[in-house]
Amino acid sequence: MELDEMILVSVDDHTIEPPDLFRGRVPKKYDDEAPKVVRTEDGVDMWVYAGIPRPQIGINAVAGRPREEYGFEPSAYADMRPGTYDVHERVKDMSAAGVLGSMCFPSFPRFCGQFFAEAPDVGLARAVVEAYNDWHIEEWAGAYPDRFIPLSIPKLWSAEECAAEVRRVAAKGCHAVSFSENPAALGLASLHHNSWDPFWQACEDEGTVVCMHIGSSSQTPVTASDAPIDVTFVLSPVSIVSAAADVLFSPIFRKFPNIKFALSEGGIGWVPYFLERVDYVYDHHHAWTGADFGGRLPSEVFLERFITCFVDDAFGVESRSHLNLDLVTWECDYPHSDSNWPDAPEILADRLAGVPDDEIDKITHLNAMREFRFDPFSVRPRDRSTVGALRAEVAGHDVTIRAKGTKAGKPVGATAGQLTATFRPEVPVRVGEDCATTN
Numbered sequence: 001m002e003l004d005e006m007i008l009v010s011v012d013d014h015t016i017e018p019p020d021l022f023r024g025r026v027p028k029k030y031d032d033e034a035p036k037v038v039r040t041e042d043g044v045d046m047w048v049y050a051g052i053p054r055p056q057i058g059i060n061a062v063a064g065r066p067r068e069e070y071g072f073e074p075s076a077y078a079d080m081r082p083g084t085y086d087v088h089e090r091v092k093d094m095s096a097a098g099v100l101g102s103m104c105f106p107s108f109p110r111f112c113g114q115f116f117a118e119a120p121d122v123g124l125a126r127a128v129v130e131a132y133n134d135w136h137i138e139e140w141a142g143a144y145p146d147r148f149i150p151l152s153i154p155k156l157w158s159a160e161e162c163a164a165e166v167r168r169v170a171a172k173g174c175h176a177v178s179f180s181e182n183p184a185a186l187g188l189a190s191l192h193h194n195s196w197d198p199f200w201q202a203c204e205d206e207g208t209v210v211c212m213h214i215g216s217s218s219q220t221p222v223t224a225s226d227a228p229i230d231v232t233f234v235l236s237p238v239s240i241v242s243a244a245a246d247v248l249f250s251p252i253f254r255k256f257p258n259i260k261f262a263l264s265e266g267g268i269g270w271v272p273y274f275l276e277r278v279d280y281v282y283d284h285h286h287a288w289t290g291a292d293f294g295g296r297l298p299s300e301v302f303l304e305r306f307i308t309c310f311v312d313d314a315f316g317v318e319s320r321s322h323l324n325l326d327l328v329t330w331e332c333d334y335p336h337s338d339s340n341w342p343d344a345p346e347i348l349a350d351r352l353a354g355v356p357d358d359e360i361d362k363i364t365h366l367n368a369m370r371e372f373r374f375d376p377f378s379v380r381p382r383d384r385s386t387v388g389a390l391r392a393e394v395a396g397h398d399v400t401i402r403a404k405g406t407k408a409g410k411p412v413g414a415t416a417g418q419l420t421a422t423f424r425p426e427v428p429v430r431v432g433e434d435c436a437t438t439n
Contacts, residue, residue: 096391137173212240
């Protein structure tokens with residue numbers, strides 16, 4: 001398949017939330033505590049919510065900057081490419097990279113809304129989560145229904161409220177929710193506890209995919225505080241193997257046989273060995289551990305129920321005969337540092353060289369469209385959705401990589417401990433009664 005003929009739908013990108021997101025979206029009684037952007041004396045823009053600061057407003061929003069300026073320092077909107085936070089500019093950046101569709105994970109609320117769950121007032125937390133989801137569905141994704149897959153965040157403090165929110169946003173056309181890869185790490189019930197059952201039931205009923213993004217446990221894979229940051233970056237994608245094993249050996253699939261999970265930004269190259277290992281463990285140990293897959297192998301269940309996602313994974317593509325090609329999807333990861341924007345099509349085309357056209361179509365867009373109920377062709381004709389057509393629409397759009405000369409990245413020799421301190425929340429997620437007990 002020629003590069004210009006490909007159609008690309010990314011199931012993992014990120015939005016940097018605009019400062020006016022909550023304006024007019026929360027009850028007036030919460031005006032003082034609702035999230036707002038504050039400019040510090042040293043020129044940093046930060047979100048403040050219920051008195052809790054969240055300084056990493058532009059964390060990893062490095063699209064358009066040279067690699068030597070990558071970093072995790074607090075930023076100002078002026079330091080970022082407008083496409084990171086302005087939906088209209090985002091669409092231009094997508095088109096310039098030949099990307100038709102995008103599903104965008106949150107930034108300052110953290111991947112599954114952990115930050116919002118830290119409010120001492122459950123009424124405030126509820127109002128803010130609903131406001132965020134409504135903004136994302138109506139103003140972000142809704143502005144360009146042919147370009148965005150809606151994604152919601154949960155009300156983590158209550159499984160019943162999680163379920164109700166899944167049903168509420170499904171009525172608005174949203175069939176994906178960003179959930180924690182390990183809720184136990186957030187002080188909530190584990191994936192093995194039945195307190196989450198109302199949430200899983202709602203997801204199954206509504207056909208809502210549960211997206212587990214790497215890092216959604218508010219933890220990063222760190223071997224030692226003085227290990228180089230490179231170690232954490234290498235381990236981050238494959239760390240999703242923990243969530244895969246946890247879900248697979250939990251009771252979830254026995255109770256809810258139609259629910260699906262997406263291992264967001266987890267890559268695919270590790271999957272063949274994982275499948276071999278889970279079957280080996282099951283064969284050797286289920287007689288005494290009691291693991292029960294209803295007469296099937298765990299690998300068979302995995303291949304039916306997990307959507308796998310990759311940014312750049314040549315070995316995974318080469319090993320695709322061991323995967324379920326109907327559930328393999330592609331990610332651009334804009335504007336994060338792992339992204340290949342704006343050259344993603346060129347790099348992906350190289351990785352897919354020699355792959356049959358029907359398999360390319362599955363990986364690049366058909367699987368994502370089906371699993372997330374995304375139908376861009378009902379709005380935009382297919383022949384206007386290709387890499388070549390999209391790039392032609394925004395010919396001249398500036399995608400030049402430019403140094404800012406300010407707020408450069410961490411110095412050479414930065415450690416994993418510095419990264420962990422940046423990400424780890426100082427305030428734990430508040431635990432609701434129905435999710436407070438763990439096995």
